[in-house]
Amino acid sequence: MRLSTRQQHHVLPGVSGTARVERRTRVLLPRLQAGDIAVLDHPALDRATAQRLVDAGVAAVVNASPMVSGRYPNLGPEVLLRAGIPMLDGIGAAALPAVRDGSRVRLHAGAVLEDCDAGGRQLASGREVDADTLAEDLARARGGLATQLETFTHNSTAFLGREQDLLLNGVGVPVPSTRIAGRTVVVVADGPDVAGELDRLRPYLREQEPVVVAVGRSADAVCERGRRVDVVVVDAADPDAVPSARTLKGARDVVVRSGRGTGGGETVESLERLGVRPLRIETDATAEDAALVVADAAEAALVIGVGMDASLEEFLDRERSGLASTYLTRLKLGARLVDAAAVPHLYSGRVRPHHLLLVMLAGLVALAAAVGVTPVGQEWADQLSDTLRGLLP
Template sequence: MRWPGRGARTTEAPPGVSGTARLGRRGERGTGPAYLRRLGPGDVAVIDQVDLDRSTATALLEAGVVGVVNAAPSISGRYPNLGPEILVEAGVVLVDDCGPGVFSDLSDGATIRLHDGAVHVGDREVLRGFAQDRDTVADLLDEARGGMSAQLEAFSANTSEFLGRERGLLVDGLGVPAIATTMRDRHVVVVAGGSGTLAELRSIAGYLREYKPVLVGVGDGAGALREAGHTPAVVLGTVAELDPGLARRADDVVVPADTDGHIAGLARLQDLGVDPVAFASSANPEDMALLLAHAHGASLVVAVGFDASLGGFLDRGRSGSIPSTFLTRLRLGTTLVDAPAVRALHRTRGSATVLALLLASVLVAAVVAAVALGAGPSLLQLVGSAGGAVEAWVVDVYRSVIG
């Protein structure tokens, strides 16, 4: 007689979490929209991002990743960034500070296993980093809170230095390249790359349909525009960031250059049929786009995918870019608004319109009812007077809402 299970081997699953490795771009901020769209449930995101920010962490969770392998420190101590805390609280395994070897030792699409700070391929340990958990993240965030004062001191010094270097650009618009796209007295929407960019674009779809603004895509922001169903008139970014297809379809391609006007990788772009114009500045590309729109006479500039908070500036991983962003926003002043404000105002204006139509329908129904009931001229005159008063009130409310 053969007993159930006799002779069968029981194999225990190896410890840790296994998933499919999805490699981002090596280098700073390798977690743009194109990479995040590649992620799916059960994947392990392999990234290189100092100070993992909240928006990226949220996007990783929404994609359903089971683990994150970061070549860089997810908390450097510059400021208390919330991305790592969001991940570990949700149960995502975070193996931190593994070094640049992740991009040579791991293959995109390979099955990897994360356990106790180590990265395994099959039975072999190929990498080792630091396993973050709730306690380690809490300790690092406490230390990072003390780093904010140092960041603010550096901000003050860097702002003076940047202003001295870019005074002509910020004050007089010197160095802004000529472009074929007409922006004078028009609305211009500048779209930066980020995990929340596509959602912001969709939230202002009504505004985009109504005003038909000039669209400027910065780096991965151009791809977000395409995914939302739009074609940017202007694309701006480094040669590595630009999508050749979008660049060929754009009216203008603007590429950051050094102080001598030299564009790194220019020959590559020209081989692809793209002839860009150089923008010589030490400002970051997002701010170059804002200054470009302002210098060419835009009546309103809408920023999509930008985080104007101090934490947002630091989240970019380039502390030296903070003076650029601060002084650029100061230069544009009231010409610049962010997408959430446009969404709120456009929605409010739509609500006022709906209210006016609703009240008009009520008045029409009142007149029809009065006629049906055989009302005399005096009652109809009263209804008409009431309608005029309500109409005036609706106009006043509508004007107050839209300014």
């Protein structure tokens, strides 16, 4: 008699998944699938990148660099922590080649291991980032804010020297065919909570019909909610952020932002192949800031920012040269720039016909009740009662 054998599979501790390895975060993000372990080299993980990792459904994140560099309290690790995604940092750039892209790996006790029944050999090691270690890192990083502000001030002065004609005088800003002067403009950026902010603004967009200027992929988010985008701003330096062809063709204007001296030729050519003839703006400002500049130069009466950074920590979290342009464009718009979070508190919606009808009915009921208690009202009620009885068989 043959005896059947049963293989026993041991569930090993830790988090397992397919490793997706790429030092360049911008290249890695589109490749991620749910359950993958993202292995990257991203010092001081920012909030926007962290949110895209969460949206991709990664099982864990391994960073060759520290999650918190110590220069400022960046917001990305907190996003991953709230989403319950395990983090391992500081494995070092030299350890990245040891983790083969597409292989099965397991994270346990601060180590990256081959995922196999025997436990697997160690490929790399680092530090587990949890709530306690993150709190300590952020506390130390807050001490570096003064240095960051000094650097920020210097960068802003240098940027203004290069871009003063564009920022202050509108030189080189394209003129869209969309009529903007004197109207409210909603500028939508691809921020971490852009979908939620658009949902909260839905009544305002429907009733007031402002001009909608969307940056990159956020244009698709606007169209998904049944609202046409008037102006799409595309960043030639980030081809992965170009919205769908349908969105581009449906817009009245498409503006391509390219760095000074670069021209954005490939992006312009790809748009022209779609039948879109884009406008161009050459500036070292970000695409988001270029959208604000276009609205300002076209004399918008009010600009509502959706998906944009609103606090000092959010500004510093981006850790890029574009921080200076963000600061200066917001100074340029001044009181005309309103954050989308404030709109639901300030705008309760316009009066609709059925609202007026309800008020009229309530007034008629009150009038009838007042007349009914007077002698004349009682006489009318008696006459109406007699008339009704006479009509009945």
